[in-house]
Amino acid sequence: MIVIDTVQGMQSWSRDHEDRPRAAVYTMGALHEGHLELVRSAQLNVHQRSGQTPYVIASIFVNPTQFTNSDDLANYPRTLEADLALLESVGVDAVFVPSVEQMYPSGTANTITVDPGSLGDVLEGKDRPGHFRGVLTVVNKLFNATTPNFAFFGEKDFQQLTLIQHMANEFNSGITVLGVPTVRDSDGLALSSRNRRLDDNARRDAAHIPSALMLVRDLVAKGVPVSDALNRAAQVLANTPAISMDYLVVTGSDLQSAPSQGNARVLIAANLNGVRLIDNMEIEIKEA
Ligand code: PAF
Numbered sequence: 001m002i003v004i005d006t007v008q009g010m011q012s013w014s015r016d017h018e019d020r021p022r023a024a025v026y027t028m029g030a031l032h033e034g035h036l037e038l039v040r041s042a043q044l045n046v047h048q049r050s051g052q053t054p055y056v057i058a059s060i061f062v063n064p065t066q067f068t069n070s071d072d073l074a075n076y077p078r079t080l081e082a083d084l085a086l087l088e089s090v091g092v093d094a095v096f097v098p099s100v101e102q103m104y105p106s107g108t109a110n111t112i113t114v115d116p117g118s119l120g121d122v123l124e125g126k127d128r129p130g131h132f133r134g135v136l137t138v139v140n141k142l143f144n145a146t147t148p149n150f151a152f153f154g155e156k157d158f159q160q161l162t163l164i165q166h167m168a169n170e171f172n173s174g175i176t177v178l179g180v181p182t183v184r185d186s187d188g189l190a191l192s193s194r195n196r197r198l199d200d201n202a203r204r205d206a207a208h209i210p211s212a213l214m215l216v217r218d219l220v221a222k223g224v225p226v227s228d229a230l231n232r233a234a235q236v237l238a239n240t241p242a243i244s245m246d247y248l249v250v251t252g253s254d255l256q257s258a259p260s261q262g263n264a265r266v267l268i269a270a271n272l273n274g275v276r277l278i279d280n281m282e283i284e285i286k287e288a
Contacts, residue, residue, distance in 0.1 A: 001084075001087065001088045001092055001093060001094065001095060002093070002094050002095070003084065003094075003095050003097060004094060004095070004096050004097070005096075005097050005098055005099065005102070006098065006102055007098060007102050007103075007144075007145045010057075010094075010096045010098075010145045010146055011144075011145060011147065013094055014057070014146060014147045014148075015147075017055050017093075017094075020052045020053065020054055020055055021046050021050050021052055021054040021055070021149045021150060022054060022055045022056075022057060022146070022147070022148045022149050022150075023042035023043070023045075023046050023054040023055070023056050023057070023148055023149065023150040023151070023152060024042075024056075024057045024058070024059070024142070024143075024146050024148035024150070024151045024152070025038045025039050025042055025056065025057070025058045025059075025092075025151075025152050026058075026059045026061075026139065026142050026151070026153075027058060027059060027060055027083075028060070028061065028062045028063065028076065028193075029060040029061075029062060029077070029078060029079060029080065029083045030076070030077040030078070030079055030083070030193040030196075031079070031082070031083045031086050031087070032191050032192075032193065033183050033191055034154055034156070034182070034183040034190075034191040034192070035086075036086060036089075036090050037180060037183045038152045038153070038154060038180050039056055039058065039087070039090045039091070039092055040090060041152055041178075041180040042054060042056050042150065042152045043056060043091065045150070045152070045178060046149075046150055054149075054150065055093045055094065056091065056092045056093050056094075057092070057093065057094045057095075057096060057146045057148060058087050058092045058094075058095050058096070059095065059096040059097070059098075059142055059146065060080065060083055060084075060095060060096075060097050061096070061097065061098055061103060061138070061142070062076050062078065063103070063134060063135070063138040064100060064104075064108050064134075065104075065108050065111070065113075065130075065133070065134030065137055065138060066131050066132075066134030066135045066138065067131075067134070068128040068129065068130055068131055077193060077196070080097070096142075096145060096146060098145070103138065103141055103145075111137060112137075113133050113134075113136075113137045114133065114136035114137045114140050114167060115133060115136075116132040116133055116135075116136050116163050116167075117166075119132075119159070119162065119163055119166070119255060120132035120133065120136075120163060122159075122255075123159050123247060123249070123255070123267060123269070124159050124160075124269065124278065125159070127246060127269065127276075132159070132160070132163055135160055135163070135164075136163060136164065136167050139164055139167070140167065140171070143168075143173055143175055148175055149174075149175065149176065150175065150176045150177075150178060151164075151168075151175050151176070151177050151178070152177075152178050152179075152180050153177065153178075153179060153180070154179070154180055154182060154183075155179045155180060155181055155182050155280070156182040156190045156191075156192065156278070156279065156280070157278070158179075158255070158265060158267060158280045159255060159267075161177075161179045162254065162255050164177055165177045165179075182279070182280075184210065187207040187210075188207055188210035188211060188214070189203075189206050189207050189209065189210060190210065190277075190279045192277065194275050194276070194277060195277075197273075197275045198272060198273060198275055199273060201242065202242060202272045202273040202275065205240050205242045205243060205272060206272055206277060208236070208237060208240050208243060209237075209243070209268060209270055209277055209279055210279055210281075211236070212233040212234075212236055212237050212248065212268060213233075213266050213268060213279060213280065213281045214281070215229070215232060215233045215236060216229045216230060216232075216233045216248075216250065216266045216281075216283065217266060217281055217282075217283045217284075219232060219233075220250070220264075220283055220284070220285045220286065221283070221284055221286055222286065223286040223287070223288055224288075225288050226250045226258060226285060229250075230248055230249070230250065230266075233248060234248055237270070242272055242273065243270050243271075243272055244270060244271045244272075245268070245269075245270045246269040246270060246271065246276070247267070247268065247269050248266070248267075248268045249266070249267055249268075250264055250265065250266050250267075250283065250285075251264065251265050251267065252264055252265070253265050253282070258285070259285065260285070260287070260288075261285050261286065261287040262284065262285060263282065263283075263284060263285075264282075264283050264284070264285050265280055265281070265282060265283065266280060266281055266283050267279075267280040268280065
């Protein structure tokens with residue numbers, strides 16, 4: 001596994017590895033099983049599609065422009081040596097670890113940015129204005145530095161995944177952007193680098209978040225109206241005072257308004273002991 005820290009070096013490595021498809025997995029480090037699953041999915045999925053084992057490029061870059069709180073950026077866990085060992089253990093071929101100067105040569109304040117449009121202002125974008133502008137800007141830069149054929153993102157950050165797919169299409173990137181199902185702990189909690197900031201009590205209570213999503217999923221599958229299902233789940237969450245819910249909504253699978261029946265998504269954001277957790281699940285709305 002080669003570690004590359006310049007954009008030029010990364011582009012040149014990709015040019016030298018055009019004999020097989022290249023798949024990218026972008027991260028901000030502090031890796032956990034969910035990230036490793038992205039790598040495994042990339043290997044399996046590209047092999048199934050093309051019959052070839054892809055080169056997997058991972059990146060580790062804590063992107064300053066997507067943080068809306070400077071404390072969050074300063075406190076973001078940085079575990080480079082452990083991260084590299086994990087990536088090597090799952091067979092990553094190249095890891096891109098650029099500096100802020102490499103990614104933002106004109107400085108973060110002067111960079112050209114990607115406007116996410118109206119989908120960037122709702123749900124996570126409402127609570128964190130500018131967040132998705134930062135995400136799309138850096139992903140666009142990562143696309144140009146790593147030049148993959150495929151890029152894999154976790155479904156846990158469903159709004160991020162949707163926006164990146166939209167950007168890849170709008171900008172004719174030629175990159176196939178694919179989502180990977182969320183990896184969960186045994187009690188259902190979605191894996192996230194933020195979970196390590198939960199104390200024991202908060203960690204126990206956090207399991208109510210996926211339970212609420214499953215309740216909505218099961219109720220609408222039985223034909224209970226979406227609004228009633230959401231109310232029931234919100235009531236259950238209200239019984240756990242440590243959880244302060246920000247949103248619990250059902251949308252279409254494109255994050256636009258929910259269909260009256262068929263495939264949709266239930267999404268949640270909640271704060272627990274000052275830690276913001278998000279999650280979502282695919283649901284099937286049965287005609288009432
Ligand atoms: O999901 C993440 O870890 C980040 O938002 C990403 C996609 C690596 C961009 O910085």
